[in-house]
Amino acid sequence: MSYLLILLCLSVSIALSFIIIPRILVISYRKKLFDIPDERKVHNQAIPRLGGFSFLPTILFSLFFSIGIRYLVGLQLPVKSLGFIVPEFFFLICGLILLYLAGIKDDLIGLRYRSKFVIQIVAVSMLPLSGLWINNLYGLLGIHELSPWLGIPFTILATVFIINAINLIDGLDGLASGISGISLIIMGSLFFYHDMLIYAMLVFTVLGTLIPFFYYNVFGRAEHCRKIFMGDTGSLTLGYLLAFLIIRYSSCHPELMPCSGKTFTVAFTTLLIPIFDVFRVMLLRTRLHKPLFIADKNHIHHKLLSIDFSPRRSMLTILFMSGAFCVLNMTLVSYINCNVLLLVDIVLYTGINLWIDKVRDAHPSSVLSLNKKI
Template sequence: MKLLIVFIPFIIAILLSRIMIPYILLISYRKRLFDPVNSRKVHSRIVSRLGGVAFAPIQCCLYTIVMLIVYKLNFVDLEVMTWEIFPMFTMLICGLAVLFIVGIGDDLIGVNYKAKFLAQIFVASLFPLSGLWINDLYGLGFVVTLSPWIGMPLTVFIVVLIVNAVNLMDGVDGLCSGLVGLGCIVLGALFMYYGAWLHAIFAFITAGVLIPFFYYNVYGTTRRKRQIFMGDTGSMTLGYSIAFLAISFAMNNHYIKPFSEGAIMVAFSTLVVPILDVARVMYVRWRMKAPIFSPDRNHLHHKFLHAGMSHRTTMLSIFCLALFFCVFNIVMVELISNNVVIICDVLLWIIFHYIFNIRVAARRERIK
């Protein structure tokens, strides 16, 4: 019965998303709401960028209805402490609503990056307000328990980092939705394993919403006017959703899930690629004395495209890279300490880029 409580909302989310996206496409083309084409874009034709409008409404409404049915009918015991968990999901829905409004404004008329940044800080602050914050580093950096004065600001910083990291990965068809979908499925399965059914339901609802969008985004044809982008509305709400799931898994509290030694490394294993890519890009900008927050074409997917890979190959390559880090961390936390795992992650990331840069340089020499 618990598996059905997760599986049925997952299927309903797929169906609702499949119904909404064609209507969004129709409105976009009738009202001429397209993603602008410029030097930073990898597409050269007009495409709707309002696909993300379907995400948050389905997530919030479907999850709320499922919880109401479960608790009113009382036909299955999810074994959770209601008054400890519900404030977290209430703040999650509030944060999604705020980012949804800001995202639509940005996709339609443009929003100043400072205003978006302030909105992200505000919604990130809702998590500590609800009682959800990183209170344990599990020995990472030889630190265990964190005080609220450190853990709460750290949580706000990490949420903002994840939201922006996910947003910056939205540069190739299917990449952002695929990475977040992969993360939701992995974390959802782990929540099910530990008996955290409320979080598992939300994770699979989010994954279900992304499946039809992924199809339209990757396989939709511009000739038939069926391709669609998620825009900032989608990328910010997805980043916020995956941040909520990751921090919930990392939090050391018995009313979410039982204690596990490698929780923090496992929680963020699905986000290793976007987070390390943001760190690399910031370092490159600092080294080149360029503005830290200035847009460029130096992200991981840009590097793959510059190497001559197609959009589809780039997407699949980054998926494989993300899946490798995910499996590697989940396996290795059972064998070695968290400190060694994170050192291995960084070293593998550096080695990958070093080898990749050498091969790209050799390819360019052969072409010359």
């Protein structure tokens, strides 16, 4: 029965998303709601950026419909789990609504970054308010159990960071949704393995919502009015959900699953590429004395474009890297210390970036090619 519920979540969200997205495209073209190309963007045509409008309605309908069916067939939530599952999901929805509304305003008329940041802080504060926060680092950087005075601010900071990491990696067709899809497949499988079915249902509902979007985003043709971007509405919603799932899985809660450093490492590994990329870009901006929140072309997808990779090839390369890091860390986490594993990840990621820089510097013409593409 558990398999059937997961399949139901996935199927309903896929079907509903395939129904909603074409209608968003019709509205976007009739009302001329487009993402206009500029010097930073890879596309050269006006393309609708309201794909994220479909995310929250699809997720909520599919999840609650599936939970309703679950109760009808007699699979109620365990009574001992209701005390933390109910507040977590209620406050999660409150935060999602705030970010969804902020994203709508940003996609339609624009929203100042400071206002967006304040809304993000308020939204992510819903997680510790529900009782969910990172309470143990399991020896990472020599830190183990965290008190609420440290764990709650760290959780808020980490969640805001993940939300913006997903937003910033959304620079190529299929990149943000592809990386998120890899993370969701791994997290959904882990939740299902540990018999945390309600969380697995949420994961596969989100995954089902992304599949039709990925199709329209990657394979849709702009000249046929079939291509769409997720916009900030989608990236903020998606980033918040991923942060919630990762923090839920990595937080120590003996009633749900055994507490282990493996869970923390594996959970955050699923978003290692966007996390490392934002850290690298922020360090570079600091070294060059540039504002931290001013957009530039130093993200990893920009770097791959600069060595004459096509947008599609760049996207596939980054997805392969993300999957490879997940496989590597999930394989090694049982054998080596988490700090050593983190160092290995940093060395590998740095080596990849240095190789890209070497190739780019050896072929200066590729920079001109990038400018032409953008």
